[in-house]
Amino acid sequence: MASGAEGLPFTIDSFYRLLGEGKLMGVRCRSCGRLLVPPRPVCPACYGSEMEWVELKGEGVVETYTVIHVAPQQFAEEAPYVVAIVKLDEGVRLPGRLVGVAPEDIKVGMRVKVEFGEPRGEGWPDWPTYRFRPVSP
Amino acid sequence: MKGEPLAAVVSAGMTRFGKQPGYSARELFALAFKEALERCPELDPKRDIQAVFVGNMAGEGWEHQGHWGPICADWVGLVPKAATRFENACASSGAAFRWAVLAIKSGLIDVALVGGVEKMTHRTTPETTEFLAFASDHPFEQFHGLTFPGLYALMAVAHMHRYGTTEEQLAMVAVKAHKYGALNPKAHFQKPVTLEKALSSRVIAWPLKLYDCCPISDGAACAILVKPELARRFTDTPVYVIGTGQGSDYIGLYEREDLTTIKATVEAARQAYRMAGIEDPLKDLDVVEVHDCFTIAEIMAYEDLGLCRKGEGGKMIEEGRTDLDGDIPVNMSGGLKSKGHPVGATGAAQVYEMFLQLRGEAEKGRQVPDAEVGLVHNMGGSGATCVVHVFRRG
Numbered sequence: 001m002a003s004g005a006e007g008l009p010f011t012i013d014s015f016y017r018l019l020g021e022g023k024l025m026g027v028r029c030r031s032c033g034r035l036l037v038p039p040r041p042v043c044p045a046c047y048g049s050e051m052e053w054v055e056l057k058g059e060g061v062v063e064t065y066t067v068i069h070v071a072p073q074q075f076a077e078e079a080p081y082v083v084a085i086v087k088l089d090e091g092v093r094l095p096g097r098l099v100g101v102a103p104e105d106i107k108v109g110m111r112v113k114v115e116f117g118e119p120r121g122e123g124w125p126d127w128p129t130y131r132f133r134p135v136s137p
Numbered sequence: 138m139k140g141e142p143l144a145a146v147v148s149a150g151m152t153r154f155g156k157q158p159g160y161s162a163r164e165l166f167a168l169a170f171k172e173a174l175e176r177c178p179e180l181d182p183k184r185d186i187q188a189v190f191v192g193n194m195a196g197e198g199w200e201h202q203g204h205w206g207p208i209c210a211d212w213v214g215l216v217p218k219a220a221t222r223f224e225n226a227c228a229s230s231g232a233a234f235r236w237a238v239l240a241i242k243s244g245l246i247d248v249a250l251v252g253g254v255e256k257m258t259h260r261t262t263p264e265t266t267e268f269l270a271f272a273s274d275h276p277f278e279q280f281h282g283l284t285f286p287g288l289y290a291l292m293a294v295a296h297m298h299r300y301g302t303t304e305e306q307l308a309m310v311a312v313k314a315h316k317y318g319a320l321n322p323k324a325h326f327q328k329p330v331t332l333e334k335a336l337s338s339r340v341i342a343w344p345l346k347l348y349d350c351c352p353i354s355d356g357a358a359c360a361i362l363v364k365p366e367l368a369r370r371f372t373d374t375p376v377y378v379i380g381t382g383q384g385s386d387y388i389g390l391y392e393r394e395d396l397t398t399i400k401a402t403v404e405a406a407r408q409a410y411r412m413a414g415i416e417d418p419l420k421d422l423d424v425v426e427v428h429d430c431f432t433i434a435e436i437m438a439y440e441d442l443g444l445c446r447k448g449e450g451g452k453m454i455e456e457g458r459t460d461l462d463g464d465i466p467v468n469m470s471g472g473l474k475s476k477g478h479p480v481g482a483t484g485a486a487q488v489y490e491m492f493l494q495l496r497g498e499a500e501k502g503r504q505v506p507d508a509e510v511g512l513v514h515n516m517g518g519s520g521a522t523c524v525v526h527v528f529r530r531g
Contacts (some may be wrong), residue, residue, distance in 0.1 A: 066290035066342045066344075069340045072270060125275075
């Protein structure tokens, strides 16, 4: 079990709290073994509620991506930006910003790694952010 | 064709979709209702209608107003009848329609008013983008700056990567939509576009461009739904509901194993086809309205509804098989792309279109000749809700 996660509820808020400590965490259902990212208090597969925290390596491949040109107001200054869905090596998927690569150089299947960032601003939800960056060959 | 009537549509009404400056949602709903009344002189609304089912997605955002059931009942003179609002994102009035069908089938309600409405154009595009995004996953999609065009772009890239679907094929969906929307007097946009213009329009969320995206519109639509035995009391040409289905999919795209298909559509179609006795949709259906909020959504709908095999949706549009003179005409209304998409009204507007098509009342050039059986496909959000209905002319 990873340190720092003990006693935290199995929630999205805990996911982001741990992210702020530089840990990408999911939970594994003790009843059926399913890995849940983000964490959930009740397993949708078997309805078990005994979970254990699992730290993820944070590496995977780009499954699909888009380049957002017209952004919501709060992100308008960052546009254009890339959002990808990454399939992590543990088998679960996470969406996130993809940085450090020109849109025309992005390939489906490209290997990427997570990196951690600061909260974007004040107020709810002032969660820390994460993003993906290509792994150098 | 098997398929017992579950309920009958005896009238329908719809405002023009587009910009309706100065009109709020309740007023648009009243205007759609007025058309339904005029079409059905035998209907005495205060005597006959027992319940009101209304779809509205996010009036809390656009108009700072919730509690739409009784508001719409009031504006159509039906207080104190039962009135309930349904929210399933862009499938809100498709869902309202389904639950009205179930209410009638239950035997508790004989005559229902079912419709939908949304007022959107008085707010800025960033505001509207934010209200629409309510229907996507907040902690992992909105949080990273994903928009609705962005979510469908993620599906488009997956589809292009796996099946070789092209940006040209996406643009062909828009060209077809505008071709028929140009003939629909209720459509938001009533002019054709060329493939070149669609392809060279500005990028919204690559690979989706402006012409791959439906517009922001105001509008309302409604139908009068009655139990089948009462249909002939109101009209000689009822349109029967013979199949209803609703399904769900994961709201977060990251939860989906396969981004090239929408489970909710597959499930809703399976239920509706079984009820209606549809064995080969391509042969058994004469006219189809699909939820083309983005061009890729129409291509995926062809596949998920079983109109073609998985991966062949792009080829289907390219070969003109969903044109008026093709194997199965799709979106002769102009679809969401050209007709417009006041989100909460769209499901009801699809029913309105099917009512016209199956009575042979659509305009020349977009009326499917002698259409007998039709399907409507209404999706919510990025496909986490889908409602499908199958209709047969009386």
